[in-house]
Amino acid sequence: MIYAMNRDASAYLGIHPRLDQALVRITPEFLASLEEGKPVKLDGDGLYCTRFTYETVPPEGNYFEAHRRYLDIHIMLSGEEGVDVAPPEELRLVEAREENDFYAYDGPARFSTVLKPGEFLVVFPGDAHRIKKQLAGPETVSKAVFKILL
Numbered sequence: 001m002i003y004a005m006n007r008d009a010s011a012y013l014g015i016h017p018r019l020d021q022a023l024v025r026i027t028p029e030f031l032a033s034l035e036e037g038k039p040v041k042l043d044g045d046g047l048y049c050t051r052f053t054y055e056t057v058p059p060e061g062n063y064f065e066a067h068r069r070y071l072d073i074h075i076m077l078s079g080e081e082g083v084d085v086a087p088p089e090e091l092r093l094v095e096a097r098e099e100n101d102f103y104a105y106d107g108p109a110r111f112s113t114v115l116k117p118g119e120f121l122v123v124f125p126g127d128a129h130r131i132k133k134q135l136a137g138p139e140t141v142s143k144a145v146f147k148i149l150l
Contacts, residue, residue, distance in 0.1 A: 001085055002122035003113060006075065009120065018047045019122075022073055022146040025049070026120060031077060031144055046149040053142040056081050056134040064091055064105040064128040071148045074131065075120040079141030082133030083121060084109030091128055103128075115143075125150065 002012055009026040012019070021042060034040060034051035041048045059082070066088045074083070091107035105128050114135065115121055123129045132141075 001111070001124065001127050002120075004120060006118050006120055012122070016148070016150060018043060018148045018150070019071070019073075021047055022049070022148055025146075026073075026075060031075065034144055047146065049144055049146045051077070051142065051144050053140065054132060056132050056139045056141060059084070059130065059133045062130055062132055063094065064088075064107070064130045066103045066105065066126065066128040067101045068103070068125050069101045069149055071122060071124045071150060072129070073120055073122050073146040073148070074115060074129075075144040075146075076115045076117050077142040077144060078117055079139050080114055080116050080135060081131060081139070081141050081143075082112060082135055083115050084112050084130040084133065085123065086110040086128050088126060088128045 006026050009023040012023055034049060036051050036053060039048045039050045064086060086109050088105055091105035093103060094106050095104035
């Protein structure tokens with residue numbers, strides 16, 4: 001897991017070539033160019049980015065998700081949401097869709113943070129993450145999510 005400010009994205013270059021391609025695009029210009037719900041493919045299914053807008057939800061109505069082949073970069077554009085992270089082996093698997101690289105879990109968080117505009121979170125395969133968590137109440141948030149095949 002990496003939690004950082006957008007302006008510091010270049011500090012994480014060199015971990016993986018596709019991650020580098022995404023990190024250099026964490027710029028105001030690229031993020032502003034994203035259209036809601038329309039994936040921008042940068043390397044086919046190996047690297048793409050989508051903008052989402054949604055309402056945050058109570059944590060008890062949400063689940064952790066994890067991936068085995070992809071890492072995600074969550075970049076908050078507007079609003080704030082809570083994010084929990086835990087190792088999947090500490091959670092209970094409740095759904096597995098291998099063809100979509102999606103695994104849902106239930107259980108307690110190991111780490112919790114608030115994702116705000118100007119910040120990003122990288123979750124690697126094995127980092128189960130619960131996003132969309134309300135803070136003081138429901139809030140509309142907008143964020144960009146890179147999906148990177150490792």
